[in-house]
Amino acid sequence: MRYMMLIHHDEAALAAAPQKELWAEYGAFNEALSKAGVGMASGERLQPSSAATTVRQANGKTEVLDGPYADTKEQFAGYFFVTVPDLDEAIAWAKRCPSSKYGAIEIRPAFEAQGNRK
Amino acid sequence: VSHADEAGRAADRVARESYGRLVAFLAVRTRDVAGAEDALSEAFAEALRIWPVDGVPENPDAWLLTVARRRQTDALRRRHTQRAGEEHLTRMADELEAAAREGEIIPDRRLALMFACAHPAIERGMRAPLILQTILRLTAEEIAAAFLIPPATMGKRLVRAKMRTRVAGIPFRIPEQEELPERLQAVLDAIYAAYSKGWNEVGEAGVPEIADEAIWLGRLIVSLMPEEPEAKGMLALMLYAEARRAARRDATGAYVPLEEQDATLWDESQIALAESLLREASRAGPTGRHQLEAAIQSAHTARRLTGRSNWPVVVQLYDHLLALTGSPVVVLNRAVALAEVEGPEAALAAIEPLVADTRMLTYQPYWAAKGHLLARTGADADAAEAYRVAIGLTSDEAVRAYLRGKLASLHQG
Numbered sequence: 070m071r072y073m074m075l076i077h078h079d080e081a082a083l084a085a086a087p088q089k090e091l092w093a094e095y096g097a098f099n100e101a102l103s104k105a106g107v108g109m110a111s112g113e114r115l116q117p118s119s120a121a122t123t124v125r126q127a128n129g130k131t132e133v134l135d136g137p138y139a140d141t142k143e144q145f146a147g148y149f150f151v152t153v154p155d156l157d158e159a160i161a162w163a164k165r166c167p168s169s170k171y172g173a174i175e176i177r178p179a180f181e182a183q184g185n186r187k
Numbered sequence: 188v189s190h191a192d193e194a195g196r197a198a199d200r201v202a203r204e205s206y207g208r209l210v211a212f213l214a215v216r217t218r219d220v221a222g223a224e225d226a227l228s229e230a231f232a233e234a235l236r237i238w239p240v241d242g243v244p245e246n247p248d249a250w251l252l253t254v255a256r257r258r259q260t261d262a263l264r265r266r267h268t269q270r271a272g273e274e275h276l277t278r279m280a281d282e283l284e285a286a287a288r289e290g291e292i293i294p295d296r297r298l299a300l301m302f303a304c305a306h307p308a309i310e311r312g313m314r315a316p317l318i319l320q321t322i323l324r325l326t327a328e329e330i331a332a333a334f335l336i337p338p339a340t341m342g343k344r345l346v347r348a349k350m351r352t353r354v355a356g357i358p359f360r361i362p363e364q365e366e367l368p369e370r371l372q373a374v375l376d377a378i379y380a381a382y383s384k385g386w387n388e389v390g391e392a393g394v395p396e397i398a399d400e401a402i403w404l405g406r407l408i409v410s411l412m413p414e415e416p417e418a419k420g421m422l423a424l425m426l427y428a429e430a431r432r433a434a435r436r437d438a439t440g441a442y443v444p445l446e447e448q449d450a451t452l453w454d455e456s457q458i459a460l461a462e463s464l465l466r467e468a469s470r471a472g473p474t475g476r477h478q479l480e481a482a483i484q485s486a487h488t489a490r491r492l493t494g495r496s497n498w499p500v501v502v503q504l505y506d507h508l509l510a511l512t513g514s515p516v517v518v519l520n521r522a523v524a525l526a527e528v529e530g531p532e533a534a535l536a537a538i539e540p541l542v543a544d545t546r547m548l549t550y551q552p553y554w555a556a557k558g559h560l561l562a563r564t565g566a567d568a569d570a571a572e573a574y575r576v577a578i579g580l581t582s583d584e585a586v587r588a589y590l591r592g593k594l595a596s597l598h599q600g
Contacts (some may be wrong), residue, residue, distance in 0.1 A: 070356040155218075155358035156308055157366075178356055 071152045071179040072159040078146040078172040080117055086171060094167040101165065102149070107158075112149030143172045150179075194238030198231060201247045207322035209248065211300035213255055215359040220300075220321055221349040222262060223255075230255040296359070297322055298411045301404075303352050303359040305373040313348045314377035315384075320345055322407075323400050333384040333397040335582075368475075371412070375421045375477060378404045382425050402429060409464070419468035420478030423461040427484035430457035442589035450491035458488050479508045498527040515544050516552075523556050531563040551580035555590060567597050 083091075102108030118137040125132045137144055151162050156176070163174040206227070213223035230251045244250040304317040316334060319325045331341035351357070362370040378401050385398025405422035412418050434452035437443050465481050483504045486497040505521035508514075519538060526534035538557065547553040554577035561570035574594040581587045 072356070154356075156306075156356040157358045157362070159356070160308075176355075178354060 070155065070159075071150060071181060072156075073177045073179055074149050074151060074159070074163060074166065075145065075175040075177060076147045076149075076166070076168045076172070077143040077175065078168060079143050080146075083146075083171045091167060098166055102151070102162070107151045107153050107162070108149060112147065114147040115145070117146075118144035146172070189239075190242060191239040194235065194243055197238065197243040197247055198234050201234075201251060202231065202324065205248050205251075206324040207297050207300075208295055209252055209255065210321055210324075211296040212252065212294065213259060214303075214321070215296040215299050217259060217263070218303075218357070218359055219353045220303075220317075221346065221353070222259060224321070224349075226255040226258040226262065227251065229258045295411070297407065298361055299359045301374050301377075301408075302361055302370060303357050304348075305370070305377045306352070306357045307370075307373065308355055308357055309348055309351065310344075313344055314373065315380040316341065316345060317348050318374075318377050318404065319381055319397070319400060321349075322404065325397075325400065329396070333381070368417075371415060371417060372475075374408065375417060378408065379421055379425070379477070382428070386428055398425075398429065401425065414471065416468035416471040416473070417475040417477050419464045419471070420475060420481045423464040423468065423481040424477050424484060426457045426461035426464070427481060427488060430454040430461065430488070436585065440585060442583070442585040444589070445487060446496065450488075453488065453491055458491075461485070474507070476508065476511055479504055479511065483508070496527070498524055502528055515541055515546060516550070519547075519550075519553055519556055522560070526560055526563070531560045534560050535564065549580060551577055554580060558590070558593065562593070562597060571597050 099108070121135075121137040123134045123136060123138050125134075146168070151159055153159050153162070159176045163169055163176055166174055168174060209227055210220070210223050213226060214220045217223065233254050234247070234251060238244070300321055301318055304321060305314040309317065312334075316330045319330050320327070327342035327345055328338045330345075331338040334341065336344075352359075361367070381404070382398050382401035385396070385401060402422070402425050405418070405425050408415075408418045409422050430453050431445070431448060433454070434448035434450070435443055443449075461481065462485060465478065465485060468478050468481075483501055486500045486504065489495075489497045501524040502521060505517060505524055509517045509521055518541060522534040522537040525537055535557075538553075538560075541547045541553065554573050558570050558573035558577055561567075561573055571594060574590055574597070578587055578590045578594065581590060
């Protein structure tokens with residue numbers, strides 16, 4: 070199954086972390102992902118939520134707000150995909166991902182073309 | 188005897204004895220519990236049409252499985268578009284046909300199904316209901332009665348949970364060694380939750396059956412995982428409790444607390460079985476929560492031989508349990524045992540930290556125990572207040588009557 074791993078960071082906790090070690094750990098994690106052949110190159114790291122802009126349309130009017138969609142302690146920060154046999158494998162990758170220590174990783178199965186379920 | 192009678196009886200028997208095995212076998216392959224149940228119920232319907240005419244097949248399980256598998260394949264084919272990869276479908280059908288040829292040996296996949304039902308990604312409160320429905324074919328109404336949830340709500344939540352196993356990709360297998368203790372705990376917790384419902388809500392219709400079914404599941408787990416001490420510990424725990432069932436109510440139906448029960452009413456054979464399970468479990472390895480709780484029950488049943496529960500041992504076992512769980516419920520139960528060794532003042536001091544625990548505000552046993560302890564220290568006004576809260580939190584009429592009696596005796600004394 071194909072899962073999107075949505076990374077949500079506690080941005081303050083992430084900023085307080087030793088940066089060099091953190092990104093070295095991330096490098097190792099990405100390498101392990103690609104070695105295992107389950108990762109997808111299409112993952113992205115995003116700028117912090119302070120860089121976000123939110124747009125809504127209601128009653129024909131467009132509303133543009135500075136800031137993220139939801140004002141929560143943990144903010145959407147990036148994503149990657151894994152293609153694995155089941156949820157347990159996806160959970161194992163979420164546990165390995167350094168981001169799970171600085172927030173949460175939401176695991177969402179992707180809609181798949183019918184019949185391609187593995 | 189007509190064919191129709193014979194067919195009906197055979198179908199009933201298979202439904203009772205093999206349902207969980209058949210559902211598990213079908214579901215584990217497709218990871219689709221609801222689909223497996225649908226396919227199997229269609230197969231049962233077909234059996235009731237065909238068996239009365241053609242007679243009951245030699246191996247009814249295999250017959251049902253073959254028909255259900257065909258239904259499953261049809262359903263898969265309907266769901267898949269031409270893009271769907273005929274290859275995948277063919278492989279699936281081949282696999283199903285091969286299994287059909289194996290005939291009478293239907294691999295037992297109930298354990299894998301139970302692990303899927305008790306997966307951490309399933310809402311905690313729905314794990315026991317899901318196991319009860321998929322393995323034992325209990326209806327949503329029966330489960331709803333035990334879990335005090337409206338039947339329609341229970342039905343919807345069961346459907347949602349089943350869909351989730353499929354859509355989220357929850358695996359149907361026994362977890363790897365490193366994950367096993369935690370995952371097995373979830374399975375055991377779910378079964379014990381079912382038992383507790385059948386044990387606590389004695390007044391509710393249809394509920395004792397849930398306790399019986401939970402014990403049946405406990406036996407099943409022990410037979411499928413004979414090496415796991417915690418499974419034996421949990422079965423022992425249920426059997427100790429079950430052994431005392433007849434002593435929990437007096438002739439008028441009034442509630443009788445453990446320390447006042449007539450030990451001659453306890454079921455010796457169930458206690459003996461529990462004791463031997465507990466011995467096997469403690470020989471087998473690390474002592475887990477269910478084993479400790481079973482050992483506490485064992486110390487209580489010592490009263491039938493010595494006339495007195497072995498309270499110092501009970502307190503010691505609670506010390507271990509507390510170190511393992513840190514649970515406020517264990518703090519409370521330990522304090523109740525401590526009262527028998529060091530007196531009610533020591534027990535009240537031990538539950539002092541629970542005052543700040545908001546979970547205790549609605550926990551009936553906390554208020555009932557507090558009432559008992561305060562009454563023993565002579566703090567009648569405080570005891571009365573605690574009893575009143577406990578009465579307000581009780582749903583069982585017999586227990587409520589018992590507590591009202593305690594409250595009344597305070598005012599007189």
